Amino acid sequence: MGRAFVYVIVGGGVVAGYAAHEFVKRGVSHGELCIISEESVAPYERPALSKGYLLPEDPARLPSFHCCVGSNEEKLTPKWYKEHGIELILGTQVKSADVRRNTLLTATGETISYKILIVATGARPLKLEEFGVSGSDAGNVCYLRDLADADRLVNVMQSCSGGNAVVIGGGYIGMECAASLVINKLNTTMVFPEAHCMARLFTPKIASYYEEFYKSKGVKFIKGTALTSFDFNTDGKVTAVNLRDGNKLPADMVVVGIGIRPNTSLFEGQLTLEKNGIKVNGRMQSSNSSIYAVGDVAAFPVKIFGETRRLEHVDCARKSARHAVAAIMEPEKTGEFDYLPFFYSRVFTLSWQFYGDNIGEVFHFGDFSGKTFGAYWIHNGHLVGSFLEGGTKEQYEAIAQATRLKPAIEDLTELKRQGLGFALSV
Numbered sequence: 001m002g003r004a005f006v007y008v009i010v011g012g013g014v015v016a017g018y019a020a021h022e023f024v025k026r027g028v029s030h031g032e033l034c035i036i037s038e039e040s041v042a043p044y045e046r047p048a049l050s051k052g053y054l055l056p057e058d059p060a061r062l063p064s065f066h067c068c069v070g071s072n073e074e075k076l077t078p079k080w081y082k083e084h085g086i087e088l089i090l091g092t093q094v095k096s097a098d099v100r101r102n103t104l105l106t107a108t109g110e111t112i113s114y115k116i117l118i119v120a121t122g123a124r125p126l127k128l129e130e131f132g133v134s135g136s137d138a139g140n141v142c143y144l145r146d147l148a149d150a151d152r153l154v155n156v157m158q159s160c161s162g163g164n165a166v167v168i169g170g171g172y173i174g175m176e177c178a179a180s181l182v183i184n185k186l187n188t189t190m191v192f193p194e195a196h197c198m199a200r201l202f203t204p205k206i207a208s209y210y211e212e213f214y215k216s217k218g219v220k221f222i223k224g225t226a227l228t229s230f231d232f233n234t235d236g237k238v239t240a241v242n243l244r245d246g247n248k249l250p251a252d253m254v255v256v257g258i259g260i261r262p263n264t265s266l267f268e269g270q271l272t273l274e275k276n277g278i279k280v281n282g283r284m285q286s287s288n289s290s291i292y293a294v295g296d297v298a299a300f301p302v303k304i305f306g307e308t309r310r311l312e313h314v315d316c317a318r319k320s321a322r323h324a325v326a327a328i329m330e331p332e333k334t335g336e337f338d339y340l341p342f343f344y345s346r347v348f349t350l351s352w353q354f355y356g357d358n359i360g361e362v363f364h365f366g367d368f369s370g371k372t373f374g375a376y377w378i379h380n381g382h383l384v385g386s387f388l389e390g391g392t393k394e395q396y397e398a399i400a401q402a403t404r405l406k407p408a409i410e411d412l413t414e415l416k417r418q419g420l421g422f423a424l425s426v
């Protein structure tokens with residue numbers, strides 16, 4: 001026995017919220033759309049979990065950050081889904097998919113069939129065990145992907161105020177959590193294998209600015225090494241982190257952010273995969289024409305770069321979700337997704353935005369000892385990427401617009417001289 005829907009979204013994260021909003025805007029009928037989510041709450045803005053959610057004073061809590069408040073649009077509470085006749089099946093994992101029969105089997109034993117499926121299963125954190133280190137299950141080792149993880153992190157953090165926290169990984173989770181940990185009065189040390197933080201995006205010069213700022217807030221950095229093992233007490237809690245360079249760091253808690261893997265397992269062997277994700281075309285349609293994939297799980301053609309990429313950022317999840325729904329409901333009016341990659345972060349009083357691609361030669365501009373600075377990436381004679389810290393709304397819009405236009409850069413000295421002014425003049 002089971003239920004049948006015209007549209008089913010598997011996964012209840014950012015994509016699901018924005019897709020549902022777009023379905024309603026385009027006139028989905030009551031009873032046509034269903035969302036199945038392993039999480040027990042309606043779709044929410046995941047970025048809040050490493051920012052406002054972790055603050056000691058007046059922390060963000062649901063329902064304040066349900067989708068789509070992140071884009072200054074209406075807040076989709078469970079009541080909203082009900083009023084629009086959208087079935088929210090929460091706390092329910094999909095165990096298997098049969099793409100030839102157009103069915104999903106849930107952990108509760110229900111078979112749900114669809115005409116069109118949107119795969120929005122996001123990603124899972126990589127575990128230390130995948131790097132040969134055991135201890136992820138210890139009571140004071142935290143990962144951060146969903147609300148349950150965030151609640152656990154808050155509890156552990158509160159239970160060791162004034163103690164030592166070790167953050168493993170120098171990427172987004174590491175940087176944002178380290179900021180929250182010191183704000184919560186933990187002595188915080190970051191450990192990562194690269195020469196500087198945010199190695200996937202930052203130049204050494206940009207990274208140095210953030211590292212110095214973090215140090216001024218009390219964060220310590222141990223770079224160019226990795227953890228090899230933990231020491232445990234008799235309760236099974238971690239008491240120290242052992243590093244490859246021979247150092248031992250005392251630890252009351254550990255936060256791990258060492259990257260993610262897209263949740264593709266339901267469809268392996270059934271859909272074409274690429275770059276660890278589900279390969280889709282410019283309409284977000286997979287190798288099976290009834291199945292679309294969106295957000296962290298999708299590898300899609302990024303037109304502006306002329307290649308297929310998988311992006312792990314919220315703006316992409318929101319926009320690709322809306323595009324997929326447009327392609328499903330109004331196929332003749334919907335072209336190829338034409339997306340300019342956009343990443344951002346906010347920590348302490350800092351805030352940066354990046355647009356485009358970080359390949360080619362880099363030119364820094366602005367005042368690296370002050371509040372506003374940035375960088376341009378020039379590849380094959382064209383501007384392909386722009387970074388700005390501490391900009392105004394207009395300045396961020398200008399770097400986004402300039403990057404989208406990919407202007408030819410004939411005079412590099414002039415670009416350097418103009419700095420941010422170049423983007424404002426394009």
Ligand code: FAD
Binds near residue numbers: 015093146296315342
């Ligand atoms: P998700 O939002 O992860 O949703 C996936 C959903 O699928 C989840 O509800 C999951 O439980 C469900 N699911 C998975 N498998 C199954 C299954 N088998 N059955 C049922 N349900 C299933 N990006 C930015 O650009 N800026 C930020 O500041 C930022 N901050 C972030 C902070 C944190 C803590 C995290 C974890 C990510 C952050 N990101 C940020 C990234 C951004 O949140 C993701 O890119 C975005 O959430 C991707 O949306 P999604 O819908 O593809 O996946």
Ligand code: NAD
Binds near residue numbers: 168172191258
């Ligand atoms: P990440 O890819 O940003 O960074 C992973 C970090 O772990 C890197 O510094 C990497 O070198 C390090 N690392 C890898 N193996 C290691 C090892 N064995 N020991 C120590 N360090 C190791 O991934 P993340 O920080 O885990 O973030 C997870 C996801 O959440 C990403 O998709 C990210 O985009 C998303 N996120 C985004 C934002 C944002 O955009 N502002 C904020 C939070 C999370």
